[in-house]
Every structure is written in C-alpha cells, then in structure tokens.
Amino acid sequence: MINSTLPKLRNDYPAEFPSGLKQFKTIIHQQESDQENNKIKTIINEKLYLKLVEDQTCLNWLNDIQPCESSLSVEEILKKYREAFHRIGSRSFDLHGEEFQNFCLRVTNRMSRENVRKLSYSKSHADKRLLRGRVYAIGSRVDVAWDGTMNLSEEQVEEKRSQLIDHLSSLTLYDWFCPELKPEAPLLIDELLDSNLLKTRSLRMGTQEVVELVSKELNDSSKKVAWVNFANAHNVCGTYCVDYGGSQEEEVATNCDGAALLGTVGKLIDTGMKSFVRGRWVSYKKGLHLPPGGNYFTKTKFVTGSEPVDCYMIAAAFADFRPFVPFFTPYSERNYFYSWYGYGNITNEKELEQRLILDIEGVLKTCADQNIHTLVTGASGCGAFLHDPFREAKLWRKCLKKYENSCLKQVIFAVFDLEESPNWAAFSEAFNQ
Structure with missing residues (x-):
C-alpha cells in the first residue's frame, strides 16, 4: 500500500518494482566477497550482457560480403547493407551478435568521426542498427577498445576488462520513495527567490554535445558530470533494438555504453502483440524496474563524439501521461490526474505537482548522493x-532551491527543439533570464 504522504502512483504491478531498499546495488556487488583478482577474471565472462545466437541468414550474408569489403568504398558497403537489412529483415541483424558487431566495427572504423556521429540522427533504422552494433561491442567486449580498435594486446584486454568492471560496479538502482520505508515527504515549496549559488542555463543543443562541451570547460575529472536519460519504467532504453521509433534521449543512451549497462538488468522479449508490431524489445527483469521517483545511476563513456568522454548517466522514468492503451501504454497515469478517463481537465493541480516533483527530486537526490558537480538534462517528460x-x-526551479548549498553547482537544460517550440520557450524563460 502506497504511503499516504506520497501522491497517487500507479502500482498495478507491484511485483515488478524493487522492494524494501533505499539503494539497491545490482549484479556486480554479488561478487564483492570474491578475491579481487578473481573478480577481474570472472565477472565479464559471466555473460551479464545480452547475447543471442546469430541468425544463419545474416551470417551467410556477412560471409559473402567480407571477402570483398576491402575493395568496396564505405558508401558501397552501406548501400549493400541497407538493402540486405530491409530484404532479410531487421531481426536477422542482431546487434548482440559478435560477427555482426565485427562488421559494424570494420565499416565504422573506416568512417570519419563526424560521419559516425551522423548515423545517430539518420531516419534509417539500418543506420541506427549499424551504430548500435558498434557501440554495444565497445561497451560490452574486452577485445574492443573505446575507440573501436580490435585485435588488442593482452595488456590492453585486461585494462579494458577493469574499465568495464568499473562501469558495472557503479550501476545502482535508487528507490528513494519506497513505500516500505519511511519516505521523505515530496518537496513542496511556494514562491522562491532566485539563487546565485547554483548556476542554471538552457542551451539549444543535444544532451551529448552539452556533456562534451561542459567536460572541456571544467577540464577536471574530479568534477563529476551527469546527464539524465529519460527512460521507461518497464522497458530498457525504449527502442533498445531500433526496430521502431526513437526519441532524443533514447538515442543519447546508445551513443555511450549506458544502454549496454542497463541491458545487464534486462531480458529480451520477442513474443506477444507488442513484439509483433514493434519488433524485439528489452524489459527489465522482475524486481529491477524503475520505481516512481527512482532511477538507475551508472558511470558511462560517450564513444561517438570526436573523442571518448567519461560521464555519469541517471536513467529516470518520469510520469507517463499518455492516454491508456492496452499493450502499448498500459502504465499511463493520466487518468489519475485528468477527468474523463484522462481526456479532460486536470482534477487536482496540487496532486499533479506532487507527482511531478517526485521524479525531479529523485534525480536531485541521486546527484547529491553521488557528489555530482554538473547535471545535464532536457525538458523532462x-x-x-x-x-x-x-x-x-517551474517545478525544476522550485526543487533546485533545496540543493543550492549541495555538491551540485551547475544544472544545464539541453533542449534540442525549435526556437518557437513550447519546450524551448518554457525552459529558456525559466533559466536564461
């Protein structure tokens, strides 16, 4: 039963959420009693990352094209790949398959950094699959360097293994408002004065580009930069396998190893109505879904920019106010706060704000707990x-007031929208005055 101090929350599926822990360290910490040298040798080999048996049709195509790859230009290879992707079918090109990943690495290693980055903005799912095959290989394999280089020396392999373990070790699920604990009341503040202790601004740039910019400006690895991945509470990275759709933040998560890390607490789903319509997707395992006001925190590295950039990801599932649709938006909370089963006016403004504050403050609590210096987020939800x-x-401004004397010194809203869009107008007005 949800504690009465919390706003209305959808809890139709309580078994899917964490229980009883304010912080839940996942997977890697089960090995903490092992000897340190054994951890380095065994953890990556325990198949924490999602893997599948590769499709034979795809393997046949890869075997056919590999002998002539060196004689073809990148443009010619991409043309043949796109044709095969649509002819054979996207499911055959499994981004977890080692041979397909190797193909992605060989092709993208011949491209300029600028052109590799452009694949993320492509409207072609074939292009996005190619980029993700590269990134997932880099983010989950000890035999691939962060720049995509293969055929590493034994020393380089062990160094990469330690780095992957470092990232896995940081993966933490926060359940700040767990109903089985005594929760802190959501932050409710009336009118607030501006603060000069916490700098805020909005930029019309993508999240990754802002993180790269800030990292250069700070030039100090001790000042931790975190960014918010607008996640789904039940599905890992939304369009994890890129058969359908793809929002700004979901694309950002697959330009670093963040998606691969979240995949370690997920499972592939390729049956049912949703899979029939949208293709293979990834759900969190039972008990590892994102709770209201909670989030995953992990150390990540962007690998599709001009150079790799170390940063931290906070994957938070902001309240879903889409209309309820079975199979596709079954977790909508819209009818809790809007009349006429979600299609009318707001029924209680105070309760709605309490619900929104829950997710905002959950992100800020994680920043405080992890000693984050700079937070980069978009127009959340x-x-x-x-x-x-x-x-x-307005609610971000209210919540940030509470953290003006914390470790958090800078919050940047990366709102990559048209200048006349409501999102840019709202956040620019609030944080660029």
Missing part, C-alpha cells in the same frame, strides 16, 4: 509523456 513544459520548468 515534455515529449512523448505529455508533460506541460511551463509547469515542468
């Missing part, structure tokens, strides 16, 4: 989840 950007920006 103001895309597919249908949050009102002016209300969202």
Whole structure:
C-alpha cells in the first residue's frame, strides 16, 4: 500500500518494482566477497550482457560480403547493407551478435568521426542498427577498445576488462520513495527567490554535445558530470533494438555504453502483440524496474563524439501521461490526474505537482548522493509523456532551491527543439533570464 504522504502512483504491478531498499546495488556487488583478482577474471565472462545466437541468414550474408569489403568504398558497403537489412529483415541483424558487431566495427572504423556521429540522427533504422552494433561491442567486449580498435594486446584486454568492471560496479538502482520505508515527504515549496549559488542555463543543443562541451570547460575529472536519460519504467532504453521509433534521449543512451549497462538488468522479449508490431524489445527483469521517483545511476563513456568522454548517466522514468492503451501504454497515469478517463481537465493541480516533483527530486537526490558537480538534462517528460513544459520548468526551479548549498553547482537544460517550440520557450524563460 502506497504511503499516504506520497501522491497517487500507479502500482498495478507491484511485483515488478524493487522492494524494501533505499539503494539497491545490482549484479556486480554479488561478487564483492570474491578475491579481487578473481573478480577481474570472472565477472565479464559471466555473460551479464545480452547475447543471442546469430541468425544463419545474416551470417551467410556477412560471409559473402567480407571477402570483398576491402575493395568496396564505405558508401558501397552501406548501400549493400541497407538493402540486405530491409530484404532479410531487421531481426536477422542482431546487434548482440559478435560477427555482426565485427562488421559494424570494420565499416565504422573506416568512417570519419563526424560521419559516425551522423548515423545517430539518420531516419534509417539500418543506420541506427549499424551504430548500435558498434557501440554495444565497445561497451560490452574486452577485445574492443573505446575507440573501436580490435585485435588488442593482452595488456590492453585486461585494462579494458577493469574499465568495464568499473562501469558495472557503479550501476545502482535508487528507490528513494519506497513505500516500505519511511519516505521523505515530496518537496513542496511556494514562491522562491532566485539563487546565485547554483548556476542554471538552457542551451539549444543535444544532451551529448552539452556533456562534451561542459567536460572541456571544467577540464577536471574530479568534477563529476551527469546527464539524465529519460527512460521507461518497464522497458530498457525504449527502442533498445531500433526496430521502431526513437526519441532524443533514447538515442543519447546508445551513443555511450549506458544502454549496454542497463541491458545487464534486462531480458529480451520477442513474443506477444507488442513484439509483433514493434519488433524485439528489452524489459527489465522482475524486481529491477524503475520505481516512481527512482532511477538507475551508472558511470558511462560517450564513444561517438570526436573523442571518448567519461560521464555519469541517471536513467529516470518520469510520469507517463499518455492516454491508456492496452499493450502499448498500459502504465499511463493520466487518468489519475485528468477527468474523463484522462481526456479532460486536470482534477487536482496540487496532486499533479506532487507527482511531478517526485521524479525531479529523485534525480536531485541521486546527484547529491553521488557528489555530482554538473547535471545535464532536457525538458523532462515534455515529449512523448505529455508533460506541460511551463509547469515542468517551474517545478525544476522550485526543487533546485533545496540543493543550492549541495555538491551540485551547475544544472544545464539541453533542449534540442525549435526556437518557437513550447519546450524551448518554457525552459529558456525559466533559466536564461
């Protein structure tokens, strides 16, 4: 039963969420009693990352094209690959398959960094699959360097193994408002004064580009930079396998090893109505879903920019206010706060704000706990989840007041929208005055 101090929360599926722990360290910490040298040798070999048996049709195509790859230009290879992707079918090109990953690495290693980055913006799912095959290989394999180089020396392999373990070790699931604990009341503040102790600004740039910019500006590895991945509470990275769709933040998560890390607490789903329509997707394992106000925190590295950039990801599932649709949006909370089963007016503004604050403050609590210096986030929930950007920006301002004397010194809102868009207007008005 949800504690009465919390706003209305959808809890139709309580078995899917964490229970009883304010912090839940996942997977890697089960090995903490092992000897340190044994950890380095065994953890990566325990198949924590998602793996599948590769499709024979895809293997046949890869075997046919590999002998002539060196004689073809990158453009010619891409053309043949795109044709095969659509002819054979996306499911055959499994981004967890080692041979397909090797193909992705060989092709993208011949491309300029700028052109590799462009694959993320492509409207072609074939292009996105190619990029993710590269990134997932880099983010989960000890025999691939962070720049995509293969055929590493034994010393380089062990160094990469230690780095992957470092990232896995940081993966933490926070359940700040767990109903089985005595929760702190959500932050509710009326009118607030501006603070000069915590710098805020909005930039019309993508999240990754802002993180790269800030990392150069700070030039100090001790000042931790975190960014918010607008996650789904039940599905890992939304379009994890890129058969359908893809929002800004979901694309950002697959330009670093963040998606691969979240995949370690997920399972592949390729049956049922949703899979028939949208293709293979990844759900969190039982008990590892994102709770309201909770989030995953992990150390990550962007690998598709001009150079690798170390940073931290906070994967948070902001309230879903889309209309309820079985199979596709079954976890919508819209009818809790809007009349006429979610299609009318707001029924209680105070309760709605309490619900929104829960997720915002959950992110800020994690920043405080992890000693984050700079937070980069977008217009949280103001895309597919249908949050009102002016209300969202107002609540961020209120919540940030509480953290003006914390470790958090800078919050940047990366709102990569048109200048006339409501999202940019709301966050620019709130944080660029």
